[in-house]
Amino acid sequence: MEVRLKRRTEAFRKLERYTPQALEKYSDWVRSTEPQEKLLETIYNCEFLGFLDSECRKVGCLLHPCRHDGRDLRGCSFYGAELCDGHLCLSYQKLTREEKWAVILSLEDWYLYGICITDIDLVKSFFSLAAERIGAGPSLSVISRPPVRRAVKDFLSLKVSWPYRTDDEGRFGKYCLAEDEYREARIPYEGIGCRKSRYDAIFLSLASEFSSAEDLRAAERLIERKIAVFARSCEGDVGPDNAKEEARGEEFVKDV
Numbered sequence: 001m002e003v004r005l006k007r008r009t010e011a012f013r014k015l016e017r018y019t020p021q022a023l024e025k026y027s028d029w030v031r032s033t034e035p036q037e038k039l040l041e042t043i044y045n046c047e048f049l050g051f052l053d054s055e056c057r058k059v060g061c062l063l064h065p066c067r068h069d070g071r072d073l074r075g076c077s078f079y080g081a082e083l084c085d086g087h088l089c090l091s092y093q094k095l096t097r098e099e100k101w102a103v104i105l106s107l108e109d110w111y112l113y114g115i116c117i118t119d120i121d122l123v124k125s126f127f128s129l130a131a132e133r134i135g136a137g138p139s140l141s142v143i144s145r146p147p148v149r150r151a152v153k154d155f156l157s158l159k160v161s162w163p164y165r166t167d168d169e170g171r172f173g174k175y176c177l178a179e180d181e182y183r184e185a186r187i188p189y190e191g192i193g194c195r196k197s198r199y200d201a202i203f204l205s206l207a208s209e210f211s212s213a214e215d216l217r218a219a220e221r222l223i224e225r226k227i228a229v230f231a232r233s234c235e236g237d238v239g240p241d242n243a244k245e246e247a248r249g250e251e252f253v254k255d256v
């Protein structure tokens with residue numbers, strides 16, 4: 001994915017002028033030289049997605065007006081300028097300000113950020129289970145603390161390091177994908193002689209598969225520990241080493 005995005009970005013930057021003809025040529029080039037297999041046939045994969053910065057750390061729209069002195073080039077895209085401009089993902093509406101900022105402040109890796117910020121169940125379940133322990137959801141100022149951000153990152157990193165992840169390539173988070181259809185997965189707890197776990201939503205988001213009750217209990221303990229560390233970090237004092245970083249974090253979120 002990274003190689004593909006870098007290749008696109010380089011080619012896009014080399015265009016001499018961003019005329020409709022040049023953009024169409026670029027679009028044809030991407031579509032004719034990249035593999036076209038997709039996880040879900042009905043979702044269009046836009047060829048104008050690329051890296052926005054020279055360090056290749058931020059992924060976004062290469063046609064966006066903020067990159068072209070206010071000129072909106074998205075009229076040349078599959079969806080068109082109006083749809084691209086008006087569409088906001090479900091997480092934008094469903095996640096609270098604190099939940100969004102917890103993900104934004106904790107993750108620097110664009111890939112991990114992308115698969116976590118769009119996983120509403122994962123983020124919401126984590127926050128509500130933590131709030132049960134703390135007694136309330138953490139504020140923005142608490143979320144900006146380095147130990148808290150580290151604990152969020154540690155939990156969300158399970159998205160890529162989860163040891164109970166299924167090998168099924170058609171699974172994407174809680175969804176089972178097949179050509180142009182998708183359905184929500186379910187974990188067959190009865191098959192391993194267990195009742196539905198209180199961490200079911202998290203397990204589904206992590207595309208889990210358990211072969212025994214022992215596996216399930218070990219997975220529950222793993223999640224419990226991550227949530228406990230997060231809860232403690234929210235309640236804990238900020239050490240002198242972290243004070244400067246915390247001040248920077250608070251500064252960052254104070255106008256949000």
Ligand code: SF4
Binds near residue numbers: 046074079085
């Ligand atoms: S905003 Fe539109 S043109 Fe830009 S990457 Fe997304 S779908 Fe493509």
